[in-house]
Amino acid sequence: MRFTAEQRLDDGVLERAFTLGEIPGILWTPGSVSAPAPLILLGHPGGLHTMYPRLAARARHCAAEGFAAATIELPGSGDRPRSAAAEAARADLRRALAAGEPVTGEIVDRLVLPLVDRAVPEWRAALDALLPLPEIGGPVGYSGGVIAIGVRLAAVEPRIAAAVLYAGTFVPRALFEDARRVTVPLLVLLQWDDETNDRQSALELFDALGSEEKTLHANMGGHTGVPWFEGDDANRFFVRHLR
């Protein structure tokens, strides 16, 4: 991992851009740190540059509770090389949504499974690189982004101690097997009328997750309408489980 730029934000948070091999990422650490900070991995749908304002706001929100936060670019997003197969699947998904047709499992599998298979080892590699930093301790939380990535990561990566999952994107049925293996405390967010997801599938996924402690927060509105107070709730969830 190589740091490529840094700036101090107005609330004292230190923001550092880094590259992990060819993968760009960002690390935010609280301004005043007395002990190594727990780390929250910030998931997102891909496209660090476009997502930057929202990611930075979430990171500052985390830092206000004494957490470090980090994110990396997804495979095939931002400046990373596109996958022709993923682009074709994404076009099919958009076509189905625009036509009001059901999104078939075949489209979801083609779009999401290769992404999960590539992304999860990269997030684990990011943990390998970030956790040795003296300003970062454990435990680690994962928050938001493509829920299939969060589910697989929580299932296979023992350093993830708690996760906030956003049920806002389609989940391949194969990932339900991963879901059953998840045991860490979970907070699952669902937008009740999410135009890019299926409510019943999201409820089935929540049911399938293996964790004894899991909470579903469902709010009215569409994909981008998650209410502001859920950010506070996520912070309190991580305070309960990472401190």
Add this chain to the structure above:
Amino acid sequence: MRFTAEQRLDDGVLERAFTLGEIPGILWTPGSVSAPAPLILLGHPGGLHTMYPRLAARARHCAAEGFAAATIELPGSGDRPRSAAAEAARADLRRALAAGEPVTGEIVDRLVLPLVDRAVPEWRAALDALLPLPEIGGPVGYSGGVIAIGVRLAAVEPRIAAAVLYAGTFVPRALFEDARRVTVPLLVLLQWDDETNDRQSALELFDALGSEEKTLHANMGGHTGVPWFEGDDANRFFVRHLR
């Protein structure tokens, strides 16, 4: 309304027993009140004496945020006269649950509809009696208890400004009409494996509620397993909407 007893609890909360005609009730007001306090009506399944420890704990939790809290006995519970028809319906419900049989709409209607029809005017009468007290202002919240009572009360009583509803008991289909008329902000609690309720019906009721701002919090476990942090979440919900 006539106050019949009072005691000061160790955290300074003033607890007063009262009767409203023949209905017993309890009012809790915060120890230090500078302005009239918003009021939260504490719902319960019936039986003030049995429920007292939990009601008092919830009331003190409310008082810690500066809210007054009040409750009244339900028709046919505690020391109030039993209804033979309700007792027969309750016996049928218990029999169905014990036998693992589906609880029919007919049993639910016989058990819950007369209760709602009798209880809701009593809670409204309690508001008439409580709100003129100088230590109580508005607005009013309703929290917990038999969800069918909360739904009807929120639908017909304009002084209810926000409600926390516990989807932990059966709801007659007729109450879905009331649900659609509810417009105040709602926080709906659901225990995912509630042995005394049907999950799918609870989700349908949440969907039917007319409020633009409604949030569902679903947690693992059975009817009595609502996690402690939901008490904090309910307080924060009322702070957002009653202050």
